[in-house]
Amino acid sequence: xxxxxxxxxxxxxxxxxxxxxxxxxxxxxxxxxxxxxxxxxxxxxxxxxxxxxxxxxxxxxxxxxxxxxxxxxxxxxxxxxxxxxxxxxxxxxxxxxxxxxxxxxxxxxxxxxxxxxxxxxxxxxxxxxxxxxxxxxxxxxxxxxxxxxxxxxxxxxxxxxxxxxxxxxxxxxxxxxxxxxxxxxxxxxxxxxxxxxxxxxxxxxxxxxxxxxxxxxxxxxxxxxxxxxxxxxxxxxx
Amino acid sequence: xxxxxxxxxxxxxxxxxxxxxxxxxxxxxxxxxxxxxxxxxxxxxxxxxxxxxxxxxxxxxxxxxxxxxxxxxxxxxxxxxxxxxxxxxxxxxxxxxxxxxxxxxxxxxxxxxxxxxxxxxxxxxxxxxxxxxxxxxxxxxxxxxxxxxxxxxxxxxxxxxxxxxxxxxxxxxxxxxxxxxxxxxxxxxxxxxxxxxxxxxxxxxxxxxxxxxxxxxxxxxxxxxxxxxxxxxxxxxxxxxxxxxxxxxxxxxxxxxxxxxxxxxxxxxxxxxxxxxxxx
Numbered sequence: 001x002x003x004x005x006x007x008x009x010x011x012x013x014x015x016x017x018x019x020x021x022x023x024x025x026x027x028x029x030x031x032x033x034x035x036x037x038x039x040x041x042x043x044x045x046x047x048x049x050x051x052x053x054x055x056x057x058x059x060x061x062x063x064x065x066x067x068x069x070x071x072x073x074x075x076x077x078x079x080x081x082x083x084x085x086x087x088x089x090x091x092x093x094x095x096x097x098x099x100x101x102x103x104x105x106x107x108x109x110x111x112x113x114x115x116x117x118x119x120x121x122x123x124x125x126x127x128x129x130x131x132x133x134x135x136x137x138x139x140x141x142x143x144x145x146x147x148x149x150x151x152x153x154x155x156x157x158x159x160x161x162x163x164x165x166x167x168x169x170x171x172x173x174x175x176x177x178x179x180x181x182x183x184x185x186x187x188x189x190x191x192x193x194x195x196x197x198x199x200x201x202x203x204x205x206x207x208x209x210x211x212x213x214x215x216x217x218x219x220x221x222x223x224x225x226x227x228x229x230x231x232x233x234x235x236x237x238x
Numbered sequence: 239x240x241x242x243x244x245x246x247x248x249x250x251x252x253x254x255x256x257x258x259x260x261x262x263x264x265x266x267x268x269x270x271x272x273x274x275x276x277x278x279x280x281x282x283x284x285x286x287x288x289x290x291x292x293x294x295x296x297x298x299x300x301x302x303x304x305x306x307x308x309x310x311x312x313x314x315x316x317x318x319x320x321x322x323x324x325x326x327x328x329x330x331x332x333x334x335x336x337x338x339x340x341x342x343x344x345x346x347x348x349x350x351x352x353x354x355x356x357x358x359x360x361x362x363x364x365x366x367x368x369x370x371x372x373x374x375x376x377x378x379x380x381x382x383x384x385x386x387x388x389x390x391x392x393x394x395x396x397x398x399x400x401x402x403x404x405x406x407x408x409x410x411x412x413x414x415x416x417x418x419x420x421x422x423x424x425x426x427x428x429x430x431x432x433x434x435x436x437x438x439x440x441x442x443x444x445x446x447x448x449x450x451x452x453x454x455x456x457x458x459x460x461x462x463x464x465x466x467x468x469x470x471x472x473x474x475x476x477x478x479x480x481x482x483x484x485x486x487x488x489x490x491x492x493x494x495x496x497x498x499x500x501x502x503x504x505x506x507x508x509x510x511x512x513x514x515x516x517x518x
Binding site: 052053054073074075078079083084086090091092093094095099102103104106107111151152155 | 397400403404406407409410411413414415416417418419420421422
């Protein structure tokens with residue numbers, strides 16, 4: 001088997017004295033959709049923030065494309081082709097939709113492609129083109145999530161981490177966004193790591209599934225091979 | 239006729255007030271810091287323009303070519319070497335540092351430039367234009383144009399360039415900005431540089447229009463503060479409008495009650511609409 005695109009080894013992350021992630025180890029193979037599930041407080045978001053460089057790990061290693069990126073700041077990691085869509089979309093609410101998207105081409109390496117990438121995002125989410133001049137703060141939750149996804153795609157990533165993009169959205173909107181992610185993965189070969197609380201959806205979408213519990217990855221494998229009972233046990237820790 | 243004269247005087251004054259507040263509002267909105275040394279930076283700019291114009295025998299406006307880049311570099315240096323460091327410990331230490339800076343700067347300027355009153359004179363300083371029955375000082379028009387051009391350039395920079403967008407993005411959400419490849423500390427440094435560059439412009443305006451002392455910073459900080467609060471902290475169009483409002487209030491109050499009227503307006507504003515005219 002070839003080297004995975006993202007390799008997380010024994011990552012530990014703390015907030016002061018509180019250890020949010022004890023020791024997380026997981027692989028994300030290139031070209032796949034991988035899901036990471038776990039209950040509230042399992043440490044999924046902290047792990048994502050740590051991988052993307054928003055949070056410094058206190059132990060462990062992160063390898064991306066075989067290179068050690070542990071502890072690099074977020075602004076350096078994104079230039080290597082790893083992009084995070086943070087929880088709650090985190091749009092620049094006072095900026096227009098188009099300015100939000102253009103922010104995604106801030107890294108110098110992708111500025112030349114800004115126009116092409118913008119067209120691609122507008123093709124993916126036509127509604128954003130209609131609202132390009134509106135402040136992103138005036139959009140609905142689903143549209144904001146589209147802006148956040150589009151913004152991440154503008155950085156020309158090889159791997160995108162989606163941190164609970166379904167949170168607080170209507171089921172039909174969730175379905176659309178998931179369909180888009182699948183399409184992206186198939187058409188452009190972008191590798192995807194999906195963080196979810198909704199186990200069913202994660203199992204359906206992911207080709208590989210990791211389950212997190214109390215700050216550790218306790219179960220990994222293709223969803224078909226993992227039994228429902230096994231996942232339930234891992235998820236709830238019983 | 240007198241009313242029109244009053245309004246025009248207010249607007250002319252307001253332009254200077256707006257450029258006085260614009261640097262402070264930027265730091266408020268982007269770095270989330272109350273820069274208590276802003277008044278001293280403005281006076282530093284005023285000294286720069288006045289002394290340079292005297293030494294070289296050129297028009298004070300031309301000295302901006304030197305003072306703007308110098309003040310920009312001072313701002314970047316201060317933010318990188320000092321304020322970014324203390325901001326790691328929270329916003330209160332950073333606030334105190336700017337207070338300390340204001341005292342140090344004031345005393346340093348007193349030491350360097352003595353306690354004498356200074357003024358930058360220009361050939362057009364006392365030219366009065368009579369239009370209809372209204373008297374307008376040519377200098378005031380020039381200063382208004384300088385202020386408006388400064389604010390226009392700043393607005394275009396913030397809206398149309400990658401660097402400007404990254405500054406606005408950082409002011410909305412620092413983490414999301416860093417996910418887009420923006421170095422927050424570098425952005426803060428550039429924002430402080432720009433704020434000081436606008437202070438250079440404000441300093442020039444003050445040097446041309448009034449006499450100033452090494453200790454004048456405090457009173458200009460108060461005006462800047464009023465403009466920032468009325469305009470909505472961090473809003474540049476708000477600063478422009480607030481500058482005009484503040485200028486009008488001052489003119490309406492006249493020489494004796496100008497500041498009183500302005501600050502009563504400020505208090506009313508804080509009570510009725512504390513988020514300012516143009517807020518988030």
